Amino acid sequence: MEWNKAGIPHKGWSCVDVEDIAEYFDDAEEIEYEQCEMCGRERIRFVHIMRHPDYPDELRVGCVCAEKMSDDYVNPRRAEDTLKKRAVRRKNFNRKEWSYNPAKNTYSKKYKGEYITIMQGRYGNWGVFFAGKRIWDYDGSKIRSMEEAERIAFEVFEQYHTTQEERELQFWLEQRRF
Numbered sequence: 001m002e003w004n005k006a007g008i009p010h011k012g013w014s015c016v017d018v019e020d021i022a023e024y025f026d027d028a029e030e031i032e033y034e035q036c037e038m039c040g041r042e043r044i045r046f047v048h049i050m051r052h053p054d055y056p057d058e059l060r061v062g063c064v065c066a067e068k069m070s071d072d073y074v075n076p077r078r079a080e081d082t083l084k085k086r087a088v089r090r091k092n093f094n095r096k097e098w099s100y101n102p103a104k105n106t107y108s109k110k111y112k113g114e115y116i117t118i119m120q121g122r123y124g125n126w127g128v129f130f131a132g133k134r135i136w137d138y139d140g141s142k143i144r145s146m147e148e149a150e151r152i153a154f155e156v157f158e159q160y161h162t163t164q165e166e167r168e169l170q171f172w173l174e175q176r177r178f
């Protein structure tokens with residue numbers, strides 16, 4: 001166990017980021033979980049990235065170790081919860097299938113009362129249409145595939161539609177099913 005290994009400080013770490021390594025996996029069986037680099041035991045999907053002023057490398061650890069290493073029992077958990085809620089929203093969004101309209105060559109879905117459409121443009125790139133906006137560029141680059149358009153559709157939906165309350169409610173409803 002790394003917690004006993006010499007040379008790795010136990011305290012004084014700060015959590016600089018949290019990643020959901022399965023963000024783009026819809027099928028839970030495909031997820032390759034990481035092992036916590038501090039304890040070697042936790043099987044982690046939400047990776048807390050830790051830095052220490054006296055240690056050269058970042059460590060990728062689970063929430064329990066992140067809490068101990070930073071002596072912060074609020075923020076690592078909160079950051080992980082935020083990502084978990086987002087993962088649930090993404091799953092629900094993706095569960096609703098796109099329906100193809102051959103006349104217009106578009107794929108649409110109605111989600112939470114809103115229509116979202118994706119389509120391929122004349123030059124092979126993709127666009128996302130939502131709430132009166134036609135998005136052909138996202139984060140400064142063209143949308144190159146249908147998969148990318150689907151991912152961006154979710155991002156756009158997140159930005160323009162859901163409120164914080166809805167997101168939290170959605171999360172708790174989902175939790176009760178398990």
Ligand SMILES: [Zn+2]
Binds near residue numbers: 040
């Ligand atoms: Zn650990």
